[in-house]
Amino acid sequence: MKLIIGLDGHGSGERALQFGQNxxxxxxxxxxxxxxxxxxxxxxxxxxxxxxQRHKRREEEIALAMERVVAPAVDTLKKAGVNARGMVRHGNVADTLNAVASDEKADQIIVGRTSEGGIASRLFGSVTANLVMHADVPVTVVA
Structure with a gap:
């Protein structure tokens, strides 16, 4: 079984990571x-x-996100005896997570529920809602 864990750099991503580890x-x-x-x-x-300049900035952002967010998460999982690896991508979050799941032939996507609110999320929907509605594999949203 292959599970995609969507991290957001916040507590909701940590909850998704813990759920996947469990x-x-x-x-x-x-x-x-x-x-x-x-x-x-x-x-x-x-x-x-x-x-x-944008391409250079993009490469710097990928390296920084890998160093500060993804690598520590993967290290934690590996120390717990879990088979894990990580990646950083640019793009629309919901579309990109779905594409990675498809490319990797994943069985499920796990994400944390964010506390995003306000008029923008009501008008346009949240990343999590878009992912749940359009993903090609089951999505688990961790509260």
Whole structure:
């Protein structure tokens, strides 16, 4: 079984990570893939120089997220005896988690419920809601 754990760098991601660890420790042959998505829109009009700077900034963000968020989570899982690896991607969070799950032939996506509120989330929906509605695999939302 392969589970995708969507981290957000906050407490809700930590709860999702703990839930995934508990599932993996239950005695099944399980791999956890810890994924952190940096919200990134490819749709903007920029000069060639701005695009070059943006690419450099993107690579720096990936390295920083891997170092500060993903690697510590994967290390914690491995110390607990869980088969785990991690990755960082740029893109729309819900779409990217779903794409990773598809590419990796994952069985499930696990994410934490965020406390995001306000008018924007009511009008446009949250990342979690979009993921639940559109994912190709089951999604578990951890409170």
């Amino acid at each position: 599932l993996a420790s239950a005695g099944t042959d399980c791999e956890l893939l810890v994924v952190y998505v940096i919200e990134w829109s490819p749709f903007s009009f920029q000069t060639a120089e701005e695009n070059a």
